[in-house]
Amino acid sequence: xxxxxxxxxxxxxxxxxxxxxxxxxxxxxxxxxxxxxxxxxxxxxxxxxxxxxxxxxxxxxxxxxxxxxxxxxxxxxxxxxxxxxxxxxxxxxxxxxxxxxxxxxxxxxxxxxxxxxxxxxxxxxxxxxxxxxxxxxxxxxxxxxxxxxxxxxxxxxxxxxxxxxxxxxxxxxxxxxxxxxxxxxxxxxxxxxxxxxxxxxxxxxxxxxxxxxxxxxxxxxxxxxxxxxxxxxxxxxxxxxxxxxxxxxxxxxxxxxxxxxxxxxxxxxxxxxxxxxxxxxxxxxxxxxxxxxxxxxxxxxxxxxxxxxxxxxxxxxxxxxxxxxxxxxxxxxxxxxxxxxxxxxxxxxxxxxxxxxxxxxxxx
Numbered sequence: 550x551x552x553x554x555x556x557x558x559x560x561x562x563x564x565x566x567x568x569x570x571x572x573x574x575x576x577x578x579x580x581x582x583x584x585x586x587x588x589x590x591x592x593x594x595x596x597x598x599x600x601x602x603x604x605x606x607x608x609x610x611x612x613x614x615x616x617x618x619x620x621x622x623x624x625x626x627x628x629x630x631x632x633x634x635x636x637x638x639x640x641x642x643x644x645x646x647x648x649x650x651x652x653x654x655x656x657x658x659x660x661x662x663x664x665x666x667x668x669x670x671x672x673x674x675x676x677x678x679x680x681x682x683x684x685x686x687x688x689x690x691x692x693x694x695x696x697x698x699x700x701x702x703x704x705x706x707x708x709x710x711x712x713x714x715x716x717x718x719x720x721x722x723x724x725x726x727x728x729x730x731x732x733x734x735x736x737x738x739x740x741x742x743x744x745x746x747x748x749x750x751x752x753x754x755x756x757x758x759x760x761x762x763x764x765x766x767x768x769x770x771x772x773x774x775x776x777x778x779x780x781x782x783x784x785x786x787x788x789x790x791x792x793x794x795x796x797x798x799x800x801x802x803x804x805x806x807x808x809x810x811x812x813x814x815x816x817x818x819x820x821x822x823x824x825x826x827x828x829x830x831x832x833x834x835x836x837x838x839x840x841x842x843x844x845x846x847x848x849x850x851x852x853x854x855x856x857x858x859x860x861x862x863x864x865x866x867x868x869x870x871x872x873x874x875x876x877x878x879x880x881x882x883x884x885x886x887x888x889x890x891x892x893x894x895x896x897x898x899x900x901x902x903x904x905x906x907x908x909x910x911x912x913x
Contacts, residue, residue: 662712
């Protein structure tokens, strides 16, 4: 069990041994059953691997939890790397949630999401036009949003209405911007809260592109270059930019060659500088030097504010898992598909928080 848990985690044996105050040789003896760790050491190992201690008492390892997700970098990026242990942990968490949602949706007889399968040979502009028509958001409404936070919530709501589960995980700025995993009953997109809302919005639709092309992915923080050669990444970038910025929204814009004008147009549409630059380039209203001139600080999450009174656990989970997920679990409990305790376990909330969640979640 210990060997399986280490392999699934992505941590090296040296890192796991260090967490328990041991060396690799000692860990090797534990793995070969030539020695036994103390309870304290195993608790430290369990904490490092983000596993419950009881997992190590199972008679056999569970089936592999590996999600078929490819880490995608633009070709020409400075480095390639595997998924980090934290990324693997969040992928496991998302996959567990997705499997539960797919089963619940089946038991509740919810309709399968109508997500057409497309090829990267299909024009991203045409696919984006069809998707924009599904969204109940006009260009006028988009420009009227006061903040990017309002924009993100609005886009998220529309995707959830289309049957896509949208989760937000705090994975840190060194982790991927987002990932997606396909399931015909519970397609899922995850976005990293380390990035500002404008960047999250673009990631959201970039990952929808991966769902439509059925190319499960975890997308790097690297940026495209003029010669970036991964065709799937280029397609998803073009699709996302076209959904968020219809050509009609830029009909009054001519050539853009400076950051000030780029920033103005991005603010109008509540999108990131990079999303706007990519769209302008695709419409031949800007060139790659403009995209390359965007400073790294443009992606930094804005800090500040004195903060409010704080959110309760139910509000935090609703923000993390989204409306579709909470509605699904509340409906499943109300219709005796699962027990209340099972819902509490999956949503990781106390009993009183579930009451607040149910009261705030209308179920049709």
